[in-house]
Amino acid sequence: MLKVKDLSVSYGNKVALTVSNLEIKKGEIIGVMGQSGSGKSTLVKSCLGLIPFKGEVIIETDDIGVLMQEQYYVDTMTNQKIIEGLLNTRLNKDSKLQELVDFFEFSSQLSHHFKNISGGQKQRMSLIMVLYQEPTLLFLDEMTTGLDFESRQALIIQLKAYFRQHQTTVVMVTHYAQEIEQLADKLLIIHDGRVIAFDEPKRLFQQYVGYSAFIIGNHIKTSVKVQQPDQEYAVARRLISDGDDFRRTQGDIELVYTEVMKGEQA
């Protein structure tokens, strides 16, 4: 679906991103994580051809949708009029649009102006317009950054159902490990303009953490990594006798991310 080869993007004479090889298959949902300024948006923008780049980006579809990190529509009219204008349609004559509006429970927002609706609703409005195009490849850049926990959760549940129905290939940039857990098939971590990890979360876990891990007191920083299955009981027994609260995991994304980043920064 998407192949990137020897990609290099510079702003001025500063190289912001290099990717030697990246391949995303049809129907895969890729979660992209990395610190602010690491090059996540740059990756999205170069795949879309919005910024000049060296190298090769091959996309096997013309139906590309994108939700950019920044959101802005005109302030001169209501949301409904913006949607109708940009999609060149009428809501009351367009069942596909009505379905999307219902799906994202957006109808109460239609008569408002864009600047007056909440962050979560802004994202829904963009999603409605993006998904109306029925993209086979979809880029979501920090869709949920700045949303409160409940809005994020609601949106992710809606999207999960949508992607499952439509077999959409998705590249999703996010800061929330939980979203990767719920949605993504693969995790891609960018650091300092380079891809430092790209695989299924389970395999990254095995590679960077081990067989399993005990997270103590719900702090990622205080965790005990376990390499062999038969060591688990000893660790658990010790934690119990210490009176610690803990949970066992074999795929915690936040832990994977922290460990990958540790290796990078050490």
Place this chain on the structure above:
Amino acid sequence: MQSRKFVFEMQNLLGNMITLFFGFAFAPMMGLVFGGSYSDVPQALNQIYLSFFCTIPLSMVFVGFSSLFSQEMERGFTLRAELFGYSRLSQAWHKFMAITVFVILSSIIYSYIFLSYFKLPLPNLSIIAQMAIFQILSTAIYFLIVFLLTILLKKFSRVYGVAMISYFGIMIISGIMGNMNVGRIGAYLPIKMFITNYATHLGDTSYISGKIGLYSLILLAGLSMIVKAVVGRSNGNKHQR
């Protein structure tokens, strides 16, 4: 043309106070104020009528449209719309259509107010047609200039600065504002030519000035070519297949 996009651009203009004020209220207000001191000199009234008639596309585009469009560009709406399949050229086309409708509408309202207030007769039909053509050609020329400025300068503050300087500059050079003497050049400025040529011919049945139209068309053709080249270049880094 796509009807909903045209409606969208109409609503976009309608929601913009600056466009409404400068596009619709400026010309009649100024016309009445300046005309007031010459209310019994028909020749002078004709000149004032035509002068502020010319400011309608000028204000609509340089003051209204430039603020609206440069903010859309700066805040990324232009790009966002492109990503929804509403290409830059299509945006330009629908915006231009909407502005032209506004200019014609405003010109009619202005003419009605000015002519009836000073009890002047309606110009001859063939002159009205020529005035309409001039108005549309002017709108197109100004539109292309501001569109180009916005694509090149991108930021609202820069575009608006240059647009406002051009706005007052054109009004001053054309003799609408103040009385700067531009000598013989004046005879070659479309607006100045239009005002002086038509002021004495508003009632004529047989007067036709091809020169002004020709000038405008040449200007328009040149500008279109530049815009096409610039828009084509700025879209030049699409993904490779």
